Amino acid sequence: MPRWSWVVVGTAVGFALLMVFTRWLSSRCTGSIGLVDGRLRPCPDKPNCVSSQAIGIHAIEPIRFQGSPESAWKCLIDLLRRLPRLRIMTQTDSYLHVEARTRLFGFVDDVEFLLGGDVIHVRSASRLGYSDLGVNRRRVEAIRREFHRHCHEALSDRKS
Numbered sequence: 001m002p003r004w005s006w007v008v009v010g011t012a013v014g015f016a017l018l019m020v021f022t023r024w025l026s027s028r029c030t031g032s033i034g035l036v037d038g039r040l041r042p043c044p045d046k047p048n049c050v051s052s053q054a055i056g057i058h059a060i061e062p063i064r065f066q067g068s069p070e071s072a073w074k075c076l077i078d079l080l081r082r083l084p085r086l087r088i089m090t091q092t093d094s095y096l097h098v099e100a101r102t103r104l105f106g107f108v109d110d111v112e113f114l115l116g117g118d119v120i121h122v123r124s125a126s127r128l129g130y131s132d133l134g135v136n137r138r139r140v141e142a143i144r145r146e147f148h149r150h151c152h153e154a155l156s157d158r159k160s
Contacts, residue, residue, distance in 0.1 A: 032044070032125075033097055033110050033112060034097075034112075035095065035114070039053055039114070039121075040052075040053050040112055040114055040121055040122075040123040041112075041123065042054065043058040043123070043125060044125070046126075046129075046130050046131070047130070047131050047132070048125060048126035048129060048130060048131055048132035048135075048136060049123070049124065049125035049126070049136060050122075050123070050124055050125075050136050050137045050140055051121075051122070051123040051124075051125075052119070052121045052122050052123070053121050053123070054123075060122070060137060060140055060141075061144075062116075062119040062120060062121045062122060063076070063113075063119065063120040063122060063143070063144050063147050064118065064119050065118060065119070065120070065147075065151065065155060066118065066155060067155035068155070069115055069117070069118070071155055072115075072120065072151060072155060073093070073094070073115050073120070075147070075150065075151035075155065076096075076113065076120060076147060076151065077091065077096070078150075079143070079146055079147055079150050079151065080096070080098055080143075083143070083146065085100055085101040085102075085103065086098050086099070086100050086101075086111070087099045087100075093115075094114060094115040094116075095112070095113070095114055095115075096112065096113040097110065097111075097112050098110075098111040098112070098113070099111075100124070100139060102135060107126070107127070107128060107129075108127055109124060109125060109126050109127060109132075109135070109136060109139070110123075110124070110125050110127060111123070111124045111136075111139065111140075111143075112124075120147075122140050122143070122144075124136035124137075124139055124140050
């Protein structure tokens, strides 16, 4: 085998081991999650987090709804159970912690929801790394779209 092919094989094996280790590490670490004074924890000073209770680069709109908060919450939980690569870890009457796995490498991110009046606040943050290349923002927007698609009818039906 030529010398350059050993370099290629060694690099590929090293990269594969690094990815396995990083995936294992992200599944073992728990990010900074939970409520602080009744609010979602602030985002760290890194661009890999979005929150509906933040301002600036981390800000994202909450999930707004019309109808009963209890019905909206139940519908959100049903929706999250059906979406791929999401697993509900903590569930109360007004707070959810969900683990989300990234599509390509399977890294674990933390997604939190907090019911507050006629909105559901949301925070999504990567456990590892500095940048997420917009993954958390896209995830929240996708959940919002699915919520409005899936839950709009259910919330309208329950109001009548």
